[in-house]
Amino acid sequence: DGTFGWTKYNSLAEIYAWLDDILAAYPTITESFIVGQSYEGRTIRGIKISYKSNNPGVLIESNIHAREWITSATATWLINEFLTSTDELVRDLAENHDWYIVPVLNVDGFVYTHEKDRMWRKTRQPSEISSCIGADPNRNYDSHWMENEGASSNPCAEDYGGPKPFSEPEIQAMSEFVISIKDKINVLLAFHSYSQLLLSPYGHTKEEFPPNFDDMMEVAKAYGDAVESLPYGTVYRYGSAAGILYPASGATIDWAYNEQGVEISYTIEFRDTGRYGFILPPVHIIPNAEEALIGIAALLEKCKDLGYLGLKSAL
């Protein structure tokens, strides 16, 4: 019926109904989890996909920015591939990693983009000092929060860091969820759009680079090369977030890397490079998702070669 054929973008209700169908269809491989509740009281849901024990863990955070619809469309497409594909590469990828996928983190903002303002980015919690609403959830984590002009202190700005770290209930909840599984997580991928970039820490400074920066760039190159090798593949650039984009402090990947020891953490900025930007036509969903799939497969292969996919803790 086209509701879930990745030929259009879906609402939160449609995504959650589809998730329920998937969980019911694959009860032994999938597990539902709840990250927490949003400011407006919505449930932030996720799905774990695990074919066997002692797999390295990969956490995918998607749609932290409300208007970046390609991210949840890609995340749901990946879930479907992991469960249904018969392709050998996809089967290896699916079955040899444990997947924790949060398709829509900023649920209130996402609903707002569907119902009121397509270009909304932030959360929907009102400010106490201004009539402007919401904070940038990707500036709200407690790691170098507000440092080096990596976020704004103006509640009306698109990159407002919030009144304090973890002021946004969605980000507080996500941080608790990450902490609860961090011993099982080898790799964190934060899905964003747009610009076709792979960004490593640090976000708060371009003067310094993380200890394993060279490894992270090698891993990012593997992603870019794999995507480019596709017949219709696009070009991905890579570097540290502050180095090739702009300073952004308090982002998910920086907090996970700096404070929680997740040694491989990337922001992936999907299609396109600006022609359509956030309003990416739905005909891009499947090609973008195929690029993500092939890119993530190459990325994890390189991570494994470099020794990053070992068990983090004996159970």
Ligand code: 0X9
């Ligand atoms: O500004 C952001 O939060 C991300 N770009 S977006 O256009 N999707 O809003 C980039 C974040 C990268 N920076 C860090 N991870 N620090």
Ligand code: ZN
């Ligand atoms: Zn974003």
